[in-house]
Amino acid sequence: MASQKFFDYFLLHVVFNTYKNLFSHSKEHEQPGQNNVVDDESTLGILEKALLRTIQDIDSEFTQAHTVLLVFIDFLTFPSDFQINFCMQEALKNEYISGSTAIVVLWMNGQILVGNLGDSKALVCSRKTHFDQENEGDLVTTLQAKELTMDHHPDRDDEKARIEAAGGVVLVVGVPRVNGILAVSRSIGDIRLKRYGVFAEPEVTGWRRLSIEDWYVVIGSDGIFERMSPQDVCDILHDNKDKIDSSSSLADCIVHNAFRKGSGDNLSVIVIPLRQESPPSLEHNQQI
Structure with a gap:
């Protein structure tokens, strides 16, 4: 599902952030007869931001977190703990428990x-x-x-610190695993382990x-x-x-x-x- 959704979400965020950039530029630097353009440096920033948002949206849909609606309402709004817990329960009820790198x-x-x-x-x-x-x-x-x-393995120092801070443990079952289950510390989905520090934030x-x-x-x-x-x-x-x-x-x-x-x-x-x-x-x- 992730690969099918990627281009749709990515294009959405590229278009939105391009218009947002143009609008901000026109308000701050608008002069008579001046054309508003997005230079290469701005474009690279737009693409990077779109990539991060796309991964977040795919993870949200995969775990039935329904934060896509919040994105359309306010790009600076993040779901509350209550919303996250509710959506996790919905995901577990529908057995959306697998994951992907x-x-x-x-x-x-x-x-x-x-x-x-x-x-x-x-x-x-x-x-x-x-x-x-x-x-x-x-x-x-x-x-x-x-x-x-760099691989996101649970025994990597920074990854292990995050997992343990969230109440999880790293156990060796063949290879190091989060709570003895998952061999990676970041993934899309894997809803049962999100409360233990597994998240879908890509390293760029x-x-x-x-x-x-x-x-x-x-x-x-x-x-x-x-x-x-x-x-x-x-x-x-x-x-x-x-x-x-x-x-x-x-x-x-x-x-x-x-x-x-x-x-x-x-x-x-x-x-x-x-x-x-x-x-x-x-x-x-x-x-x-």
């Missing part, structure tokens, strides 16, 4: 912004040229991984300008990285980029490698080529 990459004018909650990852594979000392000093080119996200990287050395952006679910590191993923892309021509085959290679290495979790990955030397289309594969 979320990761979003926005790309505009050569810059990207990543919003993440849970344990999916986003990374950039960047070209690095160096001398190979083990092979007679030959000049070699590799792809180096740079992670753009801030806008990052892509360089000419950045070749791929990769977004993957936790199953991809269960048996492989981010560097393993970039190595797969480097080793296979000249061997295949299918629009989805680079993503296929990553999924197949994760499966062969024994990953038993959801295997979903998106590969976005950034350079002309790479296939121009967005590559995607998923295996459950």
